[in-house]
Amino acid sequence: MTSQMQSTEMQVSDIGMLPGTSAQRSAPLSLQPQAVPTSALLGTYKQPAIDLVRGEGVCLFDAAGHRYLDFVSGISVNALGYGDAGLTAALHSAADGLVHTSNLYGTWPARRLADALVAHSFADKVFFCNSGAEANEAAFKFARRWARSLNGENAAKHEIIALRGSFHGRLFGTLAATDRPAYRLPFRPLAGGISIVERNIDDLALALDAETVAALILEPVQGEGGVRVLDAGFVRELRELTKDRHIALIFDEIQCGLARTGSLFAYEQLGVEPDMLTLAKPMAGGLPMGAVLLTDRIAAAIQPGDHATTFGGGPFVASVALHVLERLANKALLAQVRENGEWMGRELLEIGRRTGRIRAVRGVGYMWGADVRGSAGHVVSEALEAGLLLCTAGDYTVRLLPPLVATRDALAEGLAILERVL
Numbered sequence: 001m002t003s004q005m006q007s008t009e010m011q012v013s014d015i016g017m018l019p020g021t022s023a024q025r026s027a028p029l030s031l032q033p034q035a036v037p038t039s040a041l042l043g044t045y046k047q048p049a050i051d052l053v054r055g056e057g058v059c060l061f062d063a064a065g066h067r068y069l070d071f072v073s074g075i076s077v078n079a080l081g082y083g084d085a086g087l088t089a090a091l092h093s094a095a096d097g098l099v100h101t102s103n104l105y106g107t108w109p110a111r112r113l114a115d116a117l118v119a120h121s122f123a124d125k126v127f128f129c130n131s132g133a134e135a136n137e138a139a140f141k142f143a144r145r146w147a148r149s150l151n152g153e154n155a156a157k158h159e160i161i162a163l164r165g166s167f168h169g170r171l172f173g174t175l176a177a178t179d180r181p182a183y184r185l186p187f188r189p190l191a192g193g194i195s196i197v198e199r200n201i202d203d204l205a206l207a208l209d210a211e212t213v214a215a216l217i218l219e220p221v222q223g224e225g226g227v228r229v230l231d232a233g234f235v236r237e238l239r240e241l242t243k244d245r246h247i248a249l250i251f252d253e254i255q256c257g258l259a260r261t262g263s264l265f266a267y268e269q270l271g272v273e274p275d276m277l278t279l280a281k282p283m284a285g286g287l288p289m290g291a292v293l294l295t296d297r298i299a300a301a302i303q304p305g306d307h308a309t310t311f312g313g314g315p316f317v318a319s320v321a322l323h324v325l326e327r328l329a330n331k332a333l334l335a336q337v338r339e340n341g342e343w344m345g346r347e348l349l350e351i352g353r354r355t356g357r358i359r360a361v362r363g364v365g366y367m368w369g370a371d372v373r374g375s376a377g378h379v380v381s382e383a384l385e386a387g388l389l390l391c392t393a394g395d396y397t398v399r400l401l402p403p404l405v406a407t408r409d410a411l412a413e414g415l416a417i418l419e420r421v422l
């Protein structure tokens, strides 16, 4: 597929005159979620509003039996929804086999999973780890190792560049590549040699210095940064620049990869191949797993001992991931995500027109952001009370990430709740 990513990006001027009236408010919201008990859990997250106990299809249920339509999917993780028979069978059969052996020994699920990822992608080699941030940190290390193998051990070619609006994780290295002052400032000094550059070709052409830069990392669709689909022409120019200057181009497809945009990998719709690609969120059906996909050119620089992880690619997670990959590479599923995704984008624009509460709509596939008037967090909590789970992407953007198995009817039900809430 070499066509441009079928994205929709509409500003208020495109939506036209927004009626000043707010949507008719339906009957008072009846759900009263029960308070979640406090505990010894460290408060890195806000006290959650609900405790979930069960899932079925695209719905989650709390202890009191309230039903929530899930447009979060565990933040792009639960692509197959809940209680999926195939996934449950894969989990059971994985539990009957080896769970962990360490990477000192070979196990077949990791080998087969690596081969399958290579068969489906640009890549020649795969490294497994346990999360998104770990995958990106591994990719940074591989890029520096490769750059030094080209230019000598003492060469200054080590800088890593990320884009304005990016999110690449919360560890020291990835935090330095994440463009959120509130996440970064309390933890300075962050890892050195990593900087953020504006999302335009002129600034990037200056910043991508052949002598000093080892890698450029970008999300083909920026997730946390507001659901921003990067322009295919822009990414193509970056591909040319990085190729000429021997800079590794890394696509972070941790959120947008594995069918979320309607192709197995988002890059397929850009008509551009990276040198490395990182995966995690939906990879192993909710079990923690990450991966770096690499070309032979980069992989040739990596020697035994250059990187390691105790749990990465263990037989239990890898055999579940094999099942998930087979399901997400399914052509009928991908076509459904593309078609329903386009429909969802059009519906969001219509909801914007009818309610006057949406300023802009962006997205592709089952990954959408709606810039709302007022606080996105407020819309998210009102939607929760009305039985729809949503999340934010920044202060003003409501993010929709339904499970990829959500039917048109389920999407319509969720959008109807969103409209009522707006």
Ligand SMILES: *Cc1c(COP(=O)(O)O)cnc(C)c1O
Binding pocket: 130, 131, 132, 133, 134, 136, 167, 168, 169, 170, 219, 223, 224, 252, 253, 254, 255, 256, 280, 281
């Ligand atoms: C979630 C995410 C990460 C970090 O993944 P973790 O598993 O939370 O470490 C990195 N990049 C992108 C684009 C993400 O959405």
